[in-house]
Amino acid sequence: MLPFIGIMLAVLALTLVASAMLKGNASRLAAIAGSAVAAVLAFALLGTVLYTGSFGTGESLASYIPQLNVLLDFRLTAVSLVLIVMASIVAFVTLLSGNVEMERLRVSSSLVLLFELAAIGLFSSANLLLFFIFWDVGVVALFFMIYMLGSANRRHAAMKFLIYELLASLLLLLGIMMVYFYTPIHSFDIAYITSVASTVSKSTQGLIFFVLFIAFLINMPVFPVHLWLPDAHTEASTQGSMLLSGVLTKFGGYGMLLLFSMLPIASAYMVPVMILAAFSAFYSVLVLMVQHDIKRIVAYTTIVEMSIILVGIASLSAFGTAGATYAMLAHGLTVALMFLAAGSVGYMFADRDIRSVSGVVRNTISTTYAFLLGIFATTGVPLTTAFIGDVLIFIGAIGAFGIYGAIPLAALALLGAFLYYVVNRSFLSVKRKSNAVAYIGRSQNAGYAILLFFILLFGILPFVILKLFGI
Amino acid sequence: MIMMIDENMLQYALFLAQGLLVASGIFSVMHKNKKAQFAISTILLVAIALTASSLFASDSSIVPFSAFRISQFSMFFISLFSILLVLVNIISYEYSQDYISFSALFGFTIAGMYVVTMANSLISVFLGIELMALPTAFMIMINGKQGIESAVKLFVMAATAIAAFSFALALVFPFNAQLSLTALHIGSGQGNYLVLLAVVLFVISLAFEASLFPFNLWVPDVYQGAQGNITAMMSGINKKVAFVAIMEVFFIALVPLSSVFSQLFIALAIATMFYGNIVALVQDNVKRLFAYSSISQAGYIMIGIAVATQYGIEASIFQIVAHALAIIAIFAVILWLEENNIKSLKDYTALSRRNGFAAFTLTILMLSLIGIPPLIGFVGKFLLFTSAIYSNLLFLAAIGIFNSFISVYYYAKVIMAMYSKKEEVRSLRMGWSVxxxxxxxxxxxxxxxxxxxxxxxxxxxxxxxxxxx
Known part of the structure; x- marks a missing residue:
C-alpha cells in the first residue's frame, strides 16, 4: 500500500509554501489544485482500503523525539479514514467557493491549507503527542482566519475562541502526559495505550478521563462549554465558518471516540455523559429559536448535532460508534454547505438577519435550494447522509440506555421545525421584494453541487462506509 | 596520545581566544575603529563557539588551574552563549550609541559569563557573577537615555546579591576549609542551621540574578530603561548564566541537600510563574510586557531545576536554549521599533501592514513562548512538564500548564494588535542587524x-x- 498519508501531507505542505509565495488569485488556484490532489488521494486511499479489505500497517515517517519514544507515525482506522475523506472534501470546497468576497486571497488560501494539513495529520496520527501537535496547529490557523479575515467585532470573538481552544489544548496536553506516565512502558502510541489501559488504577483512569473529557467537550462543543462557537461563527469569514463547524469540531468528536475506546473506565460514565449530551441538545435547540442571525442559527445546529453525536459515542456500542462517525461525516459536509449558503446570503444582502433578509429565492435559486437541502440533510431526511448516521446512533443509544436513548430525537425534531420556519420566512418568502445588493459567482454554485453530491452519495450508498466498520 | 594533544590544544585555544576577546575590547578604546572591533569580536566569538563545541564532542573533562572545569556541561553553555553573544554583538553594532565603550565593557561581561560557566569553585562563581553584572550596569549607563536610574537599580541589586553570596560563602567555608565545588563536603547538613542558612542565602543571591519572585522587582524597570540590545543580552544571556550558576552550586556543591532546596525551588518556580504571567496581563508598554514574560519563563525553567533529576535538568537546559533564542530576537525587534517611537501596545496597531516580516517574526517567537507546537518552546515546555510528572509532581506540571494558559491572553493581545487593520499606514524599514x-x-x-x-x-x-x- 502506498504511503498515502505521507504523500497527502507532503502535497499539502508544498502547496502551502507555493500558495504563501504567490499573489492574489494565483495563490488561490494553487491551493485549489493542491487540495484537489489531496482529496483525490483520500478517495484513492478509501478505494484501496475497500479493495484490499485492510487498513494497512500504518506509516512511520521519521522519529520526532526518540528519547521519549515519540515517532511521526500514522495509522488508519475506519473512523479516521472517514474523517480524512470528509475533511479533504470540505477543505477543497472551502478553497473553491468559500471566499465569496474574493478578498485577501493569499492569506485565506494559505491558512485553509495549513488547517487542512493539521486536520488530515490529526485524524491519522497514531500517537497522542502527534495528535496534540496537529490539534494546536489547527487551532492557531483558525484563530488567524477568524482574526485576520473576520468581520467588525472579530477581536472579541477571536480572543474568546483562542482562550477556549487553548484551554482545551492544554488540558489535552496534561491528559496525554498523564496517560504517557501511567502506562507501563511510557508510550504515546494509541494502540498500545488501548491495550494496557485496563492495568491503570481506577482512580487514575478517572482523573485522566475527566481531564481529557473536558478538553474534547470544549472543542466539540457541548453545553456548558459551547459559548465560544456562536460568537466565533458570527464574526468569522465564510471560509472560517465552514472549517470551524465542518472540521474543527470533529477534532473533539474524534478525540472523544478515541477516549471512550481507550479507557475502560469510560463505561462507568456512560449515563452521566448521555444525560449531559441530551440536555445540551434540548438547551441548544431552545437557544437557537431566539436567534435572528442566519450564521448564528446554523452555529447552534452544530451544537445540537454534536450533542447527538456525543449520545452515540456514549452508548459505547459498535452501532453507536459507527453512527457517530457517520453523523460526523454528514454534519461536516452539511454544515459546510449551510455556511456557504449563509455566507453567500450575507454577501448578497450585506445582512444576515432573518427578519430583514427576504426573497432570496427571487435572487438565487441555487443558494435557496442549497440551504433548503442542507436543512433536509441536517434533520436527517432519508437519502441524506445524516439519516444513516442518526439511525445508527439511535440504534446504539436504545441498545445502551433503553427507550430513554431515543429522547434526544425530539431535539432533532424541534430543530427541524424551527429551521423550516427560518427558510420559509427569509429564503422562500416571495411577498416582499428582494433587497439584494450583489450576486454570487459560479464557484459558489459549484461548491453547492459538490457538497450536495457527496451528501446524497453517502446517503444512498451507505454500505461504502459501513463496510469499513464491518456492519 | 594524539587525542590528548588535541584536547590540550583546544583547551589552550579556548582560553587564548577568551583572553584575546577581553584584550580586543580594551584595545578598541585606543584605536576606536568600530568596524575592526566588530569583525574581531565576532570572529573570536565564533572561534570560541567552535572550540567549545569540539571540546563538547570529544567529551573532555579537564580541570585547568583548579579554578575552571572543562566538561560537557560547561562546553555546552560556552558554545550556546557565544552564539547568542554574536547575535547581541550584531544588533549592538548598529544600534549602540557608543559601540567602542560598549565593546570594552562587553569583553568584561563575556569574561564574567565564561568564568561562571566554567567555574570549579565557589570563588569563580562569585567573581564571575560580579564581573558580569557590574559592566552590564555601566553598559546601561552609557547607552540609554533614561539609563542612569536603571543602571543604579541593577548596581544595587547586584551588590545585594553579591553580599548574600559572600555571606553564604563564609558560612560553608569552615566545613572543609575548601571552596572547590567538588570538595565542599558539606555532609547531609540535616539539622545544621548554618548549612540551611547558607542554602537560603545562596538561593536568595542567585534568585536575584535569575529574576525569581520575590527577588525580581528590579527586572521590569531595568529592562525597560536599558537600550534594547542590553535588554536582549540581560534576559537572553545574563539570566541564563545565573541559571548555570544555580545548577553548579546546587547540583555539584550542595547536592546532598537536594531534598531541602528542591522544596524551596518548587515554591519559587510556582510564585515566579504566577507573578510574571499575572502582572504581564495588564502591561501596556510592550517592552515591559516582555520583561514580565521573561520572568514567567524563568519560572518554567525553574520547574526542571526544582524536580532535581537528570531529566529535569535536561529539560531546563533545553528550555534555556528555547527562551534565549526567542527573547533575543524579540528584544532586537522591540529595539528597532522603539527607535521608530513605537512603544505601547497601541502603537503596535497594524504593524503587519507597516512591516510584515517584523509582525511575522514576533508572532512566531511569541507562539514559541506560549508553547505552540511544532516550535522549540513547545518541546521545552513538554520536556519540563513531563519531567515534573516523572517525579510525581503532577500538581507542578498542572500549574505550569495553567500558567501557559494565562500567558496566551497577553501574547494574543500583541498579536492581535499587530494584525489589526488601520487606514493610512506608513511602511517601516527594518535595520539590517535586526x-x-x-x-x-x-x-x-x-x-x-x-x-x-x-x-x-x-x-x-x-x-x-x-x-x-
Whole structure:
C-alpha cells in the first residue's frame, strides 16, 4: 500500500509554501489544485482500503523525539479514514467557493491549507503527542482566519475562541502526559495505550478521563462549554465558518471516540455523559429559536448535532460508534454547505438577519435550494447522509440506555421545525421584494453541487462506509 | 596520545581566544575603529563557539588551574552563549550609541559569563557573577537615555546579591576549609542551621540574578530603561548564566541537600510563574510586557531545576536554549521599533501592514513562548512538564500548564494588535542587524522545534556531565 498519508501531507505542505509565495488569485488556484490532489488521494486511499479489505500497517515517517519514544507515525482506522475523506472534501470546497468576497486571497488560501494539513495529520496520527501537535496547529490557523479575515467585532470573538481552544489544548496536553506516565512502558502510541489501559488504577483512569473529557467537550462543543462557537461563527469569514463547524469540531468528536475506546473506565460514565449530551441538545435547540442571525442559527445546529453525536459515542456500542462517525461525516459536509449558503446570503444582502433578509429565492435559486437541502440533510431526511448516521446512533443509544436513548430525537425534531420556519420566512418568502445588493459567482454554485453530491452519495450508498466498520 | 594533544590544544585555544576577546575590547578604546572591533569580536566569538563545541564532542573533562572545569556541561553553555553573544554583538553594532565603550565593557561581561560557566569553585562563581553584572550596569549607563536610574537599580541589586553570596560563602567555608565545588563536603547538613542558612542565602543571591519572585522587582524597570540590545543580552544571556550558576552550586556543591532546596525551588518556580504571567496581563508598554514574560519563563525553567533529576535538568537546559533564542530576537525587534517611537501596545496597531516580516517574526517567537507546537518552546515546555510528572509532581506540571494558559491572553493581545487593520499606514524599514537576527532566530526556532532530537541529546549529555562531577 502506498504511503498515502505521507504523500497527502507532503502535497499539502508544498502547496502551502507555493500558495504563501504567490499573489492574489494565483495563490488561490494553487491551493485549489493542491487540495484537489489531496482529496483525490483520500478517495484513492478509501478505494484501496475497500479493495484490499485492510487498513494497512500504518506509516512511520521519521522519529520526532526518540528519547521519549515519540515517532511521526500514522495509522488508519475506519473512523479516521472517514474523517480524512470528509475533511479533504470540505477543505477543497472551502478553497473553491468559500471566499465569496474574493478578498485577501493569499492569506485565506494559505491558512485553509495549513488547517487542512493539521486536520488530515490529526485524524491519522497514531500517537497522542502527534495528535496534540496537529490539534494546536489547527487551532492557531483558525484563530488567524477568524482574526485576520473576520468581520467588525472579530477581536472579541477571536480572543474568546483562542482562550477556549487553548484551554482545551492544554488540558489535552496534561491528559496525554498523564496517560504517557501511567502506562507501563511510557508510550504515546494509541494502540498500545488501548491495550494496557485496563492495568491503570481506577482512580487514575478517572482523573485522566475527566481531564481529557473536558478538553474534547470544549472543542466539540457541548453545553456548558459551547459559548465560544456562536460568537466565533458570527464574526468569522465564510471560509472560517465552514472549517470551524465542518472540521474543527470533529477534532473533539474524534478525540472523544478515541477516549471512550481507550479507557475502560469510560463505561462507568456512560449515563452521566448521555444525560449531559441530551440536555445540551434540548438547551441548544431552545437557544437557537431566539436567534435572528442566519450564521448564528446554523452555529447552534452544530451544537445540537454534536450533542447527538456525543449520545452515540456514549452508548459505547459498535452501532453507536459507527453512527457517530457517520453523523460526523454528514454534519461536516452539511454544515459546510449551510455556511456557504449563509455566507453567500450575507454577501448578497450585506445582512444576515432573518427578519430583514427576504426573497432570496427571487435572487438565487441555487443558494435557496442549497440551504433548503442542507436543512433536509441536517434533520436527517432519508437519502441524506445524516439519516444513516442518526439511525445508527439511535440504534446504539436504545441498545445502551433503553427507550430513554431515543429522547434526544425530539431535539432533532424541534430543530427541524424551527429551521423550516427560518427558510420559509427569509429564503422562500416571495411577498416582499428582494433587497439584494450583489450576486454570487459560479464557484459558489459549484461548491453547492459538490457538497450536495457527496451528501446524497453517502446517503444512498451507505454500505461504502459501513463496510469499513464491518456492519 | 594524539587525542590528548588535541584536547590540550583546544583547551589552550579556548582560553587564548577568551583572553584575546577581553584584550580586543580594551584595545578598541585606543584605536576606536568600530568596524575592526566588530569583525574581531565576532570572529573570536565564533572561534570560541567552535572550540567549545569540539571540546563538547570529544567529551573532555579537564580541570585547568583548579579554578575552571572543562566538561560537557560547561562546553555546552560556552558554545550556546557565544552564539547568542554574536547575535547581541550584531544588533549592538548598529544600534549602540557608543559601540567602542560598549565593546570594552562587553569583553568584561563575556569574561564574567565564561568564568561562571566554567567555574570549579565557589570563588569563580562569585567573581564571575560580579564581573558580569557590574559592566552590564555601566553598559546601561552609557547607552540609554533614561539609563542612569536603571543602571543604579541593577548596581544595587547586584551588590545585594553579591553580599548574600559572600555571606553564604563564609558560612560553608569552615566545613572543609575548601571552596572547590567538588570538595565542599558539606555532609547531609540535616539539622545544621548554618548549612540551611547558607542554602537560603545562596538561593536568595542567585534568585536575584535569575529574576525569581520575590527577588525580581528590579527586572521590569531595568529592562525597560536599558537600550534594547542590553535588554536582549540581560534576559537572553545574563539570566541564563545565573541559571548555570544555580545548577553548579546546587547540583555539584550542595547536592546532598537536594531534598531541602528542591522544596524551596518548587515554591519559587510556582510564585515566579504566577507573578510574571499575572502582572504581564495588564502591561501596556510592550517592552515591559516582555520583561514580565521573561520572568514567567524563568519560572518554567525553574520547574526542571526544582524536580532535581537528570531529566529535569535536561529539560531546563533545553528550555534555556528555547527562551534565549526567542527573547533575543524579540528584544532586537522591540529595539528597532522603539527607535521608530513605537512603544505601547497601541502603537503596535497594524504593524503587519507597516512591516510584515517584523509582525511575522514576533508572532512566531511569541507562539514559541506560549508553547505552540511544532516550535522549540513547545518541546521545552513538554520536556519540563513531563519531567515534573516523572517525579510525581503532577500538581507542578498542572500549574505550569495553567500558567501557559494565562500567558496566551497577553501574547494574543500583541498579536492581535499587530494584525489589526488601520487606514493610512506608513511602511517601516527594518535595520539590517535586526533582520539578520530575526531570520536566524525564526529559522532556529522552527528547525529545532521540528527536529529537536539533536539538541535534546546534547542537553542530556550536558546534564549527565553536570551530575557526574
Amino acid at each position: 533582520s539578520a537576527v530575526s531570520v536566524i532566530s525564526v529559522i532556529a526556532v522552527l528547525v529545532l522545534g521540528l527536529v529537536p532530537q539533536f539538541l535534546i541529546a546534547a542537553a542530556s549529555q550536558a546534564s549527565a556531565a553536570l551530575l557526574a562531577i
